[in-house]
Amino acid sequence: MDVHVTRSELRGTARAPPSKSYTHRALLAAGYSDGATVESPLISADTRATARAVTAFGGSVAPAGSERGGDGAAAIPGDADAIAVEGFGGRPAVPDDVIDCANSGTTMRLVTAAAALADGTTVLTGDSSLRSRPQGPLLDALGDLGVRAESTRGNGQAPLVVSGPLEGGAVAIPGDVSSQYVTALLMAGAVTDEGVEVELTTDLKSAPYVDITLELLADFGVEATPVDAAGDPLDGAAGAAGFSVPGGQTYEPAGGSYAVPGDFSSISYLLGAGAVAAAPGEAVRIEGARPSAQGDAAIVEIVEEMGADIEWDREAGEIAVERADLSGVTVDVGDTPDLLPTIAALGAVADGDTRIENCEHVRYKETDRVAAMAEELETLGAETTEEPDVLTIHGDASDLTGATVDGRHDHRIVMALSVAALAAEGTTTVRGAEHVDVSFPGFFETMADLGMTVDRD
Numbered sequence: 001m002d003v004h005v006t007r008s009e010l011r012g013t014a015r016a017p018p019s020k021s022y023t024h025r026a027l028l029a030a031g032y033s034d035g036a037t038v039e040s041p042l043i044s045a046d047t048r049a050t051a052r053a054v055t056a057f058g059g060s061v062a063p064a065g066s067e068r069g070g071d072g073a074a075a076i077p078g079d080a081d082a083i084a085v086e087g088f089g090g091r092p093a094v095p096d097d098v099i100d101c102a103n104s105g106t107t108m109r110l111v112t113a114a115a116a117l118a119d120g121t122t123v124l125t126g127d128s129s130l131r132s133r134p135q136g137p138l139l140d141a142l143g144d145l146g147v148r149a150e151s152t153r154g155n156g157q158a159p160l161v162v163s164g165p166l167e168g169g170a171v172a173i174p175g176d177v178s179s180q181y182v183t184a185l186l187m188a189g190a191v192t193d194e195g196v197e198v199e200l201t202t203d204l205k206s207a208p209y210v211d212i213t214l215e216l217l218a219d220f221g222v223e224a225t226p227v228d229a230a231g232d233p234l235d236g237a238a239g240a241a242g243f244s245v246p247g248g249q250t251y252e253p254a255g256g257s258y259a260v261p262g263d264f265s266s267i268s269y270l271l272g273a274g275a276v277a278a279a280p281g282e283a284v285r286i287e288g289a290r291p292s293a294q295g296d297a298a299i300v301e302i303v304e305e306m307g308a309d310i311e312w313d314r315e316a317g318e319i320a321v322e323r324a325d326l327s328g329v330t331v332d333v334g335d336t337p338d339l340l341p342t343i344a345a346l347g348a349v350a351d352g353d354t355r356i357e358n359c360e361h362v363r364y365k366e367t368d369r370v371a372a373m374a375e376e377l378e379t380l381g382a383e384t385t386e387e388p389d390v391l392t393i394h395g396d397a398s399d400l401t402g403a404t405v406d407g408r409h410d411h412r413i414v415m416a417l418s419v420a421a422l423a424a425e426g427t428t429t430v431r432g433a434e435h436v437d438v439s440f441p442g443f444f445e446t447m448a449d450l451g452m453t454v455d456r457d
Ligand SMILES: O=C(O)C1=C[C@@H](OP(=O)(O)O)[C@@H](O)[C@H](O)C1
Pocket: 020, 021, 022, 106, 177, 178, 179, 180, 183, 205, 206, 209, 210, 337, 338, 361, 365
């Protein structure tokens, strides 16, 4: 599907969708439990993949309050305000079919480790994008823990074959490809007999996502600890040399339910759009923005540093942003890879250079987002410089004019280019707009409600 975005003035209030990262973890944690309710979940293509996996392992998912069973993930309406999960306990059944992780890297990593707990063989696949992403370090780690975990093509990419059961043990793994490998091992390790000790062989990228994992595990009564090189406990994942999770634990959320916070990766598009295109003298307001362990909340400070006037009432979870003349910034995205597309789009609108550093791991997402943003912003008239680990957008040499740009089958590229389109002369066509279904299904409806002129084919 193509959408056609015309330069617009925005005003009014939007609500952030629930966090995709928290929803994935809450659904699987509920699966590891004897059952729990996930409140305010994100219902999207990616989280439906995790819900399907929970069902495949012998659990069940249904809108809270509905009859048990039903068609599982597919039957959950997009506006479900809670999901009742029947858990499979610590031992997943061997699925009777291939688990399709669709476009979701988080699902594939977390479910690969879960599959290792089953006393049999599970096959996992995904769409062409997901089948091109790296799974090798997790497969090697599971292999070192005594599990058969292989790529059918022998190249560390899906389809994958996993044969358990995983008993636990000590394992070393790189931290600079995907933090999801660590999350996966910690979540599964808690229900093994022996527990899992993870040693990192490199620095940890995307560390705040492991903090999300640690926070959620604690909320489910599961203990997992980041440690320094001496093995001493740390308060969080930043700078950790490893992680330790005892076995034999039971997932049990306080009160039998878990409430998912708003998604700051999705908020970044709403905040960026307001900073670029809020009507003169008016603000764009965002609800559902309470603080959590999400590293992507850094977008507030980043857009402020670019020159926008932002008010964030953390208690109420409300952000207000007005349009501003933006200036370029230098940002390290080692902890916040998903912000690169948004920051790059804003850099194309700002004066001066925007330099996005420490971004090599952003090349391993749904697409190579460093190259994709460089190329598609240049189609709009921006000037960029791409290096292996740095993307620079030269705002002074960027004069955005509407054009046809390719969303690269990547939800974040689609949404970031739509933000850039708000500052371009004329109309911009964004191809592949349907991919917002992965993390923000109502994105274009939300933007239209704020005043974006958007037509769809
Ligand atoms: O754990 C998670 O929920 C995620 C971790 C990040 O991936 P990496 O850890 O692979 O950088 C991020 O890009 C992804 O959108 C979600």
